[in-house]
Amino acid sequence: MCGVKHAMRAILQSQKALTPLQSLLLRRWRPQWVCQSRRQKPAWIREVSTESDSKDEKPYYVTTPIFYVNAGESQRCKHQTFIVLIIQAPHVGHMYTMILADVMKRWAVLHGKRAILCTGTDEHGMKIQQAAQKADSDPQSFCDKGAEVFKTLAAQVGMSNDHFVRTTEPAHRETVEYVWHLLEERGLIYESKHEGWYSVSDETFYPESQVHLIVDPPTGKKIMVSIETGKEVQWTSERNYHFRLSAFRDRLIKWYKENPEWITPASRMKEVVASVQAGLEDLSVSRPVDRLTWGIRVPTDSSQTIYVWLDALLNYITKAGYPWQPGNEHIGGWPADIQIIGKDIVRFHCVYWPAFLLALDLPLPRKIMTHAHWTLGKQKMSKSTGNVVNPFYALDRFRLDAMRYFLVHNGGIANDADYDNRYIVERYLTDLKNGLGNLVARILRAKNWNVRKAVERYQSVKQLEHDCVQLQDGCRLSRPPQEDGEYADVNRVLENFKNVLAGLPQDVNKHMEEMEPNKALSRITLHIYAANGFMQTQAPWDIAKRLQLEALGDVKKRRGGALSEKNLDTLQRRMDCILYLMVESLRIMGILLQPFMPDKATQLLDSMGVSPDQRTFKHTAIGVDKSYGVPNVPQGQKVPALFMPLESDF
Ligand code: MSP
Numbered sequence: 001m002c003g004v005k006h007a008m009r010a011i012l013q014s015q016k017a018l019t020p021l022q023s024l025l026l027r028r029w030r031p032q033w034v035c036q037s038r039r040q041k042p043a044w045i046r047e048v049s050t051e052s053d054s055k056d057e058k059p060y061y062v063t064t065p066i067f068y069v070n071a072g073e074s075q076r077c078k079h080q081t082f083i084v085l086i087i088q089a090p091h092v093g094h095m096y097t098m099i100l101a102d103v104m105k106r107w108a109v110l111h112g113k114r115a116i117l118c119t120g121t122d123e124h125g126m127k128i129q130q131a132a133q134k135a136d137s138d139p140q141s142f143c144d145k146g147a148e149v150f151k152t153l154a155a156q157v158g159m160s161n162d163h164f165v166r167t168t169e170p171a172h173r174e175t176v177e178y179v180w181h182l183l184e185e186r187g188l189i190y191e192s193k194h195e196g197w198y199s200v201s202d203e204t205f206y207p208e209s210q211v212h213l214i215v216d217p218p219t220g221k222k223i224m225v226s227i228e229t230g231k232e233v234q235w236t237s238e239r240n241y242h243f244r245l246s247a248f249r250d251r252l253i254k255w256y257k258e259n260p261e262w263i264t265p266a267s268r269m270k271e272v273v274a275s276v277q278a279g280l281e282d283l284s285v286s287r288p289v290d291r292l293t294w295g296i297r298v299p300t301d302s303s304q305t306i307y308v309w310l311d312a313l314l315n316y317i318t319k320a321g322y323p324w325q326p327g328n329e330h331i332g333g334w335p336a337d338i339q340i341i342g343k344d345i346v347r348f349h350c351v352y353w354p355a356f357l358l359a360l361d362l363p364l365p366r367k368i369m370t371h372a373h374w375t376l377g378k379q380k381m382s383k384s385t386g387n388v389v390n391p392f393y394a395l396d397r398f399r400l401d402a403m404r405y406f407l408v409h410n411g412g413i414a415n416d417a418d419y420d421n422r423y424i425v426e427r428y429l430t431d432l433k434n435g436l437g438n439l440v441a442r443i444l445r446a447k448n449w450n451v452r453k454a455v456e457r458y459q460s461v462k463q464l465e466h467d468c469v470q471l472q473d474g475c476r477l478s479r480p481p482q483e484d485g486e487y488a489d490v491n492r493v494l495e496n497f498k499n500v501l502a503g504l505p506q507d508v509n510k511h512m513e514e515m516e517p518n519k520a521l522s523r524i525t526l527h528i529y530a531a532n533g534f535m536q537t538q539a540p541w542d543i544a545k546r547l548q549l550e551a552l553g554d555v556k557k558r559r560g561g562a563l564s565e566k567n568l569d570t571l572q573r574r575m576d577c578i579l580y581l582m583v584e585s586l587r588i589m590g591i592l593l594q595p596f597m598p599d600k601a602t603q604l605l606d607s608m609g610v611s612p613d614q615r616t617f618k619h620t621a622i623g624v625d626k627s628y629g630v631p632n633v634p635q636g637q638k639v640p641a642l643f644m645p646l647e648s649d650f
Helices: 002-013 020-029 092-110 126-134 139-156 170-185 245-258 266-277 308-313 343-359 391-398 400-410 421-444 451-457 461-470 493-513 517-538 540-552 565-593 598-607
Strands: 060-063 074-079 082-087 115-122 163-166 189-199 204-206 211-215 222-226 234-243 286-288 301-306 338-342 368-371 374-376
Touching: 060 092, 092 115, 092 139, 092 338, 092 368, 092 374, 092 391, 092 400, 092 517, 115 139, 126 139, 139 163, 139 391, 170 189, 170 308, 170 343, 189 222, 234 301, 234 343, 245 266, 245 343, 266 343, 301 308, 308 343, 338 343, 343 368, 391 400, 391 421, 400 421, 400 517, 400 598, 421 517, 421 565, 421 598, 451 565, 461 493, 461 565, 493 517, 493 565, 517 565, 540 565, 565 598
Parallel strands: 060 115, 060 338, 115 163, 338 368
Antiparallel strands: 074 082, 189 204, 189 234, 211 222, 234 286, 286 301
């Protein structure tokens, strides 16, 4: 923004009348000036900080797309003499995007980063204008209601968003107007006649080559639709403003080339590069007011309304504080570290958005994480087809963490995933209740061993490594040790299990860095199975029983007679070693699960007495936490079950 500083100086020195951009710059860049709507400190400044915190450091910035507010649309239905308001809830697809973004933010926090998450609602445009009309509502109150529905959903999915942006907010309008002035001043906007096929549902123009004629099944009428989305398009011919998108083709291609992993998964990166290489047309960025009233007016021409996608995309920098005061460019988080979007809005985010940013001389987001769609009966879940699952009902039935687990675990990143209640039940029973829940109950609720004692024994990792090798045995472990007091190194089960556990955090981290939270979660699930299997083969309850008999001096029931002191000690060590590997598994999985299932992971870590300041990624190495092991439930009480039975299993 150095150029802006020079421009400021030039403006101040010149005696001429100011252009609108100049007066905006002056208002914006007065040293003490802080926009009223931005006075509030960003939430992350108020949050507890990590050691490396410094106000100047750029926070980690994650965004979701902003949701069309008509997904929470209310329709008036005349029912006899009453008017009933039907609220069409947002659908599971929207909840999925929210949860993915929340998981990515929480993962950054797990790494000790200060992170910001921005979500919100997209409230302008033809689609909203028409939806409000249909609902017999004025657009602003229509948006107010819709935004509330999404705010409620964000809260109910446990989203740790720091911002909830609404494009009808004054701060956002100011940003959009400012950007328009800048683009105009840079000669990147021009007026001309525009003809093309417009889809209100997609809020975009399609070229002739991307539409075709079909017979609409419900009405039998012939209609033109977009080949890509199947949404109806209408021919429009009007004068409006254009953005010189074509001028950015080479710079975009250069950017893609230099950042080949900018978009994940790689298949979508390829598609974007190919589409830009095929050519770019200039983009229509306004509509005449007589067609579209509900939006931000072009600040220099009140007969035109700014195109909703230009308006909407800028939300990401609005909340990062743009236009920023000199020296504060990074304080709000821009450039974003990850922008999360569904595969249907890739062109807007991976072609138009970087072009707008290049035009403004702003840095581009570091990563665009795209995901696939949820389908229902193999059809895309979409409110316009009515083929949707209400997330509020799903949350009510399965509870938050089970839904978070299911959506991330089964949800598609590269490929679409089909939604069915039966799949949720299956995952819940197999992975959570009978998998993790059972493991926790077996280890933490058992009375015949002492978790804390095992943790105390292995205060040194060296000792653990030694014992894992020395105490090997592939057989049932109630068997007494050999003559020399050690178990034979039969199949290195202990050592192998310890090594698998040691590799778990890095495996999960790698998947997260590759933007594949589904694989990351599956990797943890795999360890739940591995730990249950390990416990089954090592049967610590048998060792515990033997130790108990030894302690009672019950000679008759002891196989092979009483153990020597040395052998007794070996058996106790073996018991503690197995137990320690199990509780370390629970502790490490509990830490890693926090971004995915915050409540259940907290419950698990609490029940093991893991201190809240020992729950970051740094603490996922074996043996780093030496202080846990006393459950924080009152003595004599059982650790509560982690996952309750479902009301119905179908
Ligand atoms: N308002 C635009 C985004 C503007 S961002 C500057 C929009 N809104 S939306 O409400 O239609 O979609 C919001 C998000 O939900 C998108 O990422 C979209 O991909 C996602 N989903 C919508 N339907 C979905 C599924 N069926 N499955 C998964 N995600 C889906 O687009």
